Amino acid sequence: MGKNKGNYKRIILQEGFSVLSLALFSFIILEWLWPNSVLGYLNLNLLLLIWLAIGILLLVMNKKNK
Amino acid sequence: MFCLLLSVIYNITMKKGLIFKVRLVFIIIWLLALGFFLFKTIVPNGSIVYKTNFSKEHRFIGSLTPVERVEKMDQGRKITGDPVYFSLYYPRHFEEAELKIKYKWLNDDKQIFSVGMLADNRLWQYYLQPMENTVIEDLLSDWHVTQENDTYFLQKEKQFNSQAEFLNSDFNKSELALYNLTSQEIGLTDYVLPVEQKEQIIPLTLETALRGHHQFFVYHSKGDLKIDLRIQDLNQNGDYDPVDLILYFQDKIILNSFLEDDNNNTDDGRVSSIRDLNLQASNLPEGLYKVEIRVNDDIVIKELKSSSNYLIFTNGIRLAPGASNVTIYTNRDYLRATTVNPGSIQEVKFGGEVLGLTKTYRQHYWVLEDKVPVWNKVVLDKTGIMLSNDGLFTFNQSTAFDPEVTQLGIETDMENINYIIARYQSIRREGDWNIAQANFDLYRAYYKDNKYNFMLSIPGLSHRSEAGLIIDSIEVELKGKGLWEKIKETIKE
Numbered sequence: 001m002g003k004n005k006g007n008y009k010r011i012i013l014q015e016g017f018s019v020l021s022l023a024l025f026s027f028i029i030l031e032w033l034w035p036n037s038v039l040g041y042l043n044l045n046l047l048l049l050i051w052l053a054i055g056i057l058l059l060v061m062n063k064k065n066k
Numbered sequence: 067m068f069c070l071l072l073s074v075i076y077n078i079t080m081k082k083g084l085i086f087k088v089r090l091v092f093i094i095i096w097l098l099a100l101g102f103f104l105f106k107t108i109v110p111n112g113s114i115v116y117k118t119n120f121s122k123e124h125r126f127i128g129s130l131t132p133v134e135r136v137e138k139m140d141q142g143r144k145i146t147g148d149p150v151y152f153s154l155y156y157p158r159h160f161e162e163a164e165l166k167i168k169y170k171w172l173n174d175d176k177q178i179f180s181v182g183m184l185a186d187n188r189l190w191q192y193y194l195q196p197m198e199n200t201v202i203e204d205l206l207s208d209w210h211v212t213q214e215n216d217t218y219f220l221q222k223e224k225q226f227n228s229q230a231e232f233l234n235s236d237f238n239k240s241e242l243a244l245y246n247l248t249s250q251e252i253g254l255t256d257y258v259l260p261v262e263q264k265e266q267i268i269p270l271t272l273e274t275a276l277r278g279h280h281q282f283f284v285y286h287s288k289g290d291l292k293i294d295l296r297i298q299d300l301n302q303n304g305d306y307d308p309v310d311l312i313l314y315f316q317d318k319i320i321l322n323s324f325l326e327d328d329n330n331n332t333d334d335g336r337v338s339s340i341r342d343l344n345l346q347a348s349n350l351p352e353g354l355y356k357v358e359i360r361v362n363d364d365i366v367i368k369e370l371k372s373s374s375n376y377l378i379f380t381n382g383i384r385l386a387p388g389a390s391n392v393t394i395y396t397n398r399d400y401l402r403a404t405t406v407n408p409g410s411i412q413e414v415k416f417g418g419e420v421l422g423l424t425k426t427y428r429q430h431y432w433v434l435e436d437k438v439p440v441w442n443k444v445v446l447d448k449t450g451i452m453l454s455n456d457g458l459f460t461f462n463q464s465t466a467f468d469p470e471v472t473q474l475g476i477e478t479d480m481e482n483i484n485y486i487i488a489r490y491q492s493i494r495r496e497g498d499w500n501i502a503q504a505n506f507d508l509y510r511a512y513y514k515d516n517k518y519n520f521m522l523s524i525p526g527l528s529h530r531s532e533a534g535l536i537i538d539s540i541e542v543e544l545k546g547k548g549l550w551e552k553i554k555e556t557i558k559e
Contacts, residue, residue, distance in 0.1 A: 008084070011085055
């Protein structure tokens with residue numbers, strides 16, 4: 001049960017990280033093409049921090065699993 | 067159909083594993099966010115609203131500047147000086163901007179509050195629209211009011227049933243005041259100089275040097291109408307400095323004459339040689355003509371010659387340094403004076419009073435205590451000063467004339483005014499707060515880097531201590547063509 005829970009977490013974080021990477025990339029492109037189109041509504045710094053935190057968490061989890 | 071599609075997607079999803087489901091949820095969130103940003107950028111419905119209450123930095127409505135004239139408040143911002151500027155970022159082009167401002171006055175009961183949109187960056191010209199005129203707001207409840215579309219007609223005592231009836235009558239022009247309207251716009255285009263004055267029309271040579279943009283009325287009776295300028299480029303700023311001399315009749319351009327820059331777009335301070343620019347028109351009907359010398363501050367008008375000495379400057383006059391003992395007359399009992407030249411600091415005689423022009427780069431504001439409806443004399447020991455008010459200026463009192471109907475301002479003497487015609491939108495009240503709005507045609511706006519520039523104008527606010535305007539919020543609605551309309555237009559083309 002505990003192992004399954006940990007597995008779910010890892011899947012969610014892994015998928016979240018992938019889609020967040022894609023989102024960050026697309027938002028930066030959008031902001032580059034049309035300034036203020038993203039930054040006018042969303043703080044990309046915050047999104048970048050979340051992305052970084054998830055990435056570090058995934059690295060830590062992978063290391064523990066090994 | 068939609069439900070069927072949803073149920074098919076649901077069945078497929080349920081058969082898939084956890085990774086697929088989680089990925090699908092995240093991708094949907096990402097696509098929704100992407101769609102939201104694209105929607106806000108393209109604005110397919112053709113209308114978008116931006117609103118700021120100054121609690122945090124707004125990415126579209128810029129902060130109010132300069133900071134010296136703006137104080138932070140718990141709720142909103144307090145404006146203590148005039149004017150104050152802000153910019154508006156737009157994601158794509160629109161046709162109209164509707165500006166709404168929620169505000170209240172602080173220790174001030176008589177004010178004119180306008181918003182301007184930057185129309186010409188080179189000449190720093192703003193297209194002004196009224197927000198609140200407290201004189202009109204008070205009179206709306208005290209005087210007899212009739213309204214036609216966006217125009218109010220106010221009468222001290224009810225004499226006429228409508229504005230049209232009044233304008234068709236033989237009314238006395240000195241009893242009428244206009245606000246946000248010109249004489250031409252209400253059909254008063256027939257200014258005629260009295261015969262005895264017409265007989266005195268002779269050519270004029272003005273040798274007192276002027277600096278920068280000016281406009282004046284000139285009364286033309288017969289022969290050719292001629293305006294000759296001798297100009298010099300100071301090259302103190304790095305801008306392109308052409309000279310455009312424009313002749314208007316009944317608010318329409320009928321002729322212009324253009325002189326290119328002296329090929330020095332630098333700020334090296336090398337003064338150009340004196341060059342001539344002439345404007346000549348034949349077979350013009352007798353009447354009042356307006357001339358605009360559209361130049362920036364780098365241009366000095368060394369000499370101005372006109373075929374008629376009945377020539378009168380409007381709104382202000384800027385005298386280039388170098389002359390002494392200059393006398394000017396204005397038909398207003400208040401005056402704003404500014405100098406950027408330390409050598410021009412002096413005592414100015416205005417009306418019967420002696421007033422101190424004590425600091426450079428500061429607007430001095432003087433109101434005469436004895437209000438008399440005559441031309442007030444301004445005596446200057448030295449030039450290098452900019453004088454302005456909403457009235458007229460002349461160098462010669464004997465040829466002074468006033469072709470304009472009085473424009474209603476806070477300094478207007480209401481004793482002699484019995485009628486007001488105003489293009490005005492009354493403010494709305496919400497508790498202690500006032501809400502005023504103005505519309506701007508964005509085709510007239512100057513823009514750079516996807517930004518429009520606006521100005522909040524409250525003339526004279528800087529000179530009233532303790533007075534201020536507290537702005538709670540600024541809301542701008544941008545309106546233009548929707549995506550569907552644009553597609554239809556493209557297909558038609």
